[in-house]
Amino acid sequence: MNDLLVMTQIAGRRCALRAHDVQSVIEIGAISPVPRAPEFIAGITAMRSQALTVIDCRLALGFDPEQWPCDDRAIVVAVDGYSYALRIDSIEDITTGMDEVGDIPGGFGQEWSRVATGMIETRTGPALLIDLAALIRGPEAIGAAA
Template identity: 50%
Template sequence: MGSLLLLTRIGGRPAAFRAEDIGSIVELTEIAPVPRAPDFVAGLTGLRSRALTVIDSRKALALPGTPDPPDVRAPVVEVGGHAYALLVDRVDDVVAAEGEPTPPPATLGPAWARVACGMIETAAGPAVLIDVAALVAGPHRAAA
């Protein structure tokens, strides 16, 4: 049996996170906006007296649109000692990886390639394996 993965969908594409990168799954009921934050930062929410920065995964990947209806469940990750909740289109399941990640195809495009650790096979089919730190960092901005 391979390592465990959390399967999600982002922008209609299957996306997987290593289970060890996920602290929990929370239900987002209220998100407070943060003035002057980058657009991929949806805002802040609380979890057991701890503030979570909410990252909109679609905007972090510069993808258009919003899911219909959006999933209120969000994976919680920690990067650099800070906690983040990740808005995804849908949280699907926890599954075992079937083998090791393979290099991502060039057809993914630059935004996905920036956050992809590779492609991973699961019983549910292939998924993009996500680098959590790269996703939380958001899209690269051109220097002004």
């Protein structure tokens, strides 16, 4: 696998997103809350007159966001025709995958098994390859799958 990957930190773990899924990286400005939205949806923000749903990835995984600092930037992605701004711990680098996607070793937990398609070795070290649609569904998907 020689795909370009955007390397990030989410809830203290090294994660990779396929670069072709990433539209841009933005500075998060004002976030307007959305009444009755699930907790992991921080609200909406604007990017060049386009509304983006802001997802707190740590909450979407079911973790306490206070454990990790959050970057002022967000990764903009589109899933199923909707645009999202993903709030993460940090954005590290862009690199390439060195090998095929492998199995996720034990011990990562149900949260990561739900959103990671596997482990990928990169030029900057191993990372969990993230399924964006699964991440955006949020922690409610854990209860629905059980």
